Amino acid sequence: MGSAVAIGALALSLAACGSDDATGNGSGTSTDGASAGGSLSGELNGAGSSAQGSAMDAWRSGFQSANTGVTVNYDPIGSGDGRKQFLSGAVQYAGSDAYLKDDEIAQAKTTCQNGDVVELPVYISPIAIAFNLKGVDSLNLDGPTVGKIFNGKITKWNDAAIAKLNPGVKLPSTAITPVHRSDDSGTTQNFTEWVKANAGAAWPYDAAQTFPVKGGQSAQGTSGVVQTIKGGEGTVGYIDSSQVGDLGSAKIKVGDSFVAHSADAAAAAVSQSKVVSGRATSDIAIDIDRTLTDSSTYPLVLVSYDIACTTYKDANTAALVKGFLSYAISDAGQQAAASAAGSAPLSSDLTTKAQAAVDAIKAG
Incomplete structure (x- = not known):
């Protein structure tokens, strides 16, 4: 595995495909994920989960339409290779349908400038x-x-x-x-x-x-x-x-x-499951209860994460990651994913925890 990602070829300049609501209200608050006046600029590179593909396209489109100076790239090469790309520093964020293992978290200390890993349950399907x-x-x-x-x-x-x-x-x-x-x-x-x-x-x-x-x-x-x-x-x-x-x-x-x-x-299956204990507060990994008996639940469920760092080398990268992930977990971002991929929006409790994790992202 661990194939090289040709990031330069990934720049898909998506046209805006949603209503104005899909990008927030432009107030610049952390809850809408859209930078005021489109002040963010630069390129953000990610790779990983192919299951997230449709949702990721919707998030990229919504975020780029609110921040016209930003290009967000994503290569759906699969969760395993996405995590490898992230841990090697080849991309700034990854999508993964499985949360990081303990040895990967230890490896991420170097990638994250001795900061913590951010794992956000952005896509439930x-x-x-x-x-x-x-x-x-x-x-x-x-x-x-x-x-x-x-x-x-x-x-x-x-x-x-x-x-x-x-x-x-x-x-x-x-x-x-x-x-x-x-x-x-x-x-x-x-x-x-x-x-x-x-x-x-x-x-x-x-x-x-x-x-x-x-x-x-x-x-x-x-x-x-x-x-x-x-x-x-x-x-x-x-x-x-x-x-x-x-x-x-x-x-x-x-x-x-x-x-x-x-x-x-x-x-419903996710809401009846527990967050993995003993991890950083920015790491919201969930252990799904696969043996639920409540007929309102479907425990053959995928919780897909966006993985990032709490600490980046430079302020612009930190701002891009923070802005993009804020949009993905916002009400507008979750509704865009639901429309594009039929996923389940995050609960209010998970959204609150995820936003606190995103708010911790900074430059080293």
């Missing part, structure tokens, strides 16, 4: 189990069945385990082709966390950012997985729900119910 199966739009699946499908133990769509969960559904004998991410992926981390917590003996693997099972098909990034699912009959994969489109998707077993993916249910 369900992960959908999406499939391409003629004549079937929706299925019920529980943890053990999902584990066996992606572990290669259930190989036909009319397998008795699937049929038992879906009475009355005419299931074909089509072969199942699981599709997984080929790159280091936070989406894979979140998916395998849920499977590990719910599949029991059907999934003998630890949660990981690298998909642990050999076989099936693999593809780079969210878009690659979507294209591979669409390109083959009987395919099934895990993707950010905003990308499901006309593919079929599964309801997952939550307690005694089967729950469809939705922004509201994903947000």
Whole structure:
């Protein structure tokens, strides 16, 4: 991994695509994320999560339209490579669908001029189990069945385990082709966390950012997985729900119910989970409870973070990062992401914590 990012080629000068509200009121306050009079200028470079792609485009567009002297670049190379780029100092911020590990936080001390890491839960979205199966739009699946499908133990769509969960559904004998991410992926981390917590003996693997099972098909990034699912009959994969489109998707077993993916249910799962303890106040990492039984929740959820530093070498970089992240977590930024990607806006409690973290960003 760790491919070089051709930042110079990334400068996508987006035209403004939202209403005036999408960029705040121009008051220059920290809550709207738009600099008064567009006083910010310069170039800001980021890389990482492909799941954040649509939301990131909306944030870049809104922020740039309020600050015409600013160019915000983002390369959706995947969470793992994005974090590597950030930790090496190649980019000023990263998007990641998994929070930093302890060893990465230690490494970030050098990147962040001995300051702390900023990890903001900017994007909350369900992960959908999406499939391409003629004549079937929706299925019920529980943890053990999902584990066996992606572990290669259930190989036909009319397998008795699937049929038992879906009475009355005419299931074909089509072969199942699981599709997984080929790159280091936070989406894979979140998916395998849920499977590990719910599949029991059907999934003998630890949660990981690298998909642990050999076989099936693999593809780079969210878009690659979507294209591979669409390109083959009987395919099934895990993707950010905003990308499901006309593919079929599964309801997952939550307690005694089967729950469809939705922004509201994903947000409810996050609200019932806890912030990781023992970290800096600027590090708002969340441990999702994957075994929730409340049918209003969907615990197969992705919390994607924007990662930055509390301390940068120069004042202009600090101001650009602070302004851009303030916009992303603002009401306007969250609504722009919801419109573009169907994500769940942050709760007021998370917004307050995130803004306090952003306010700590400064020049060293």
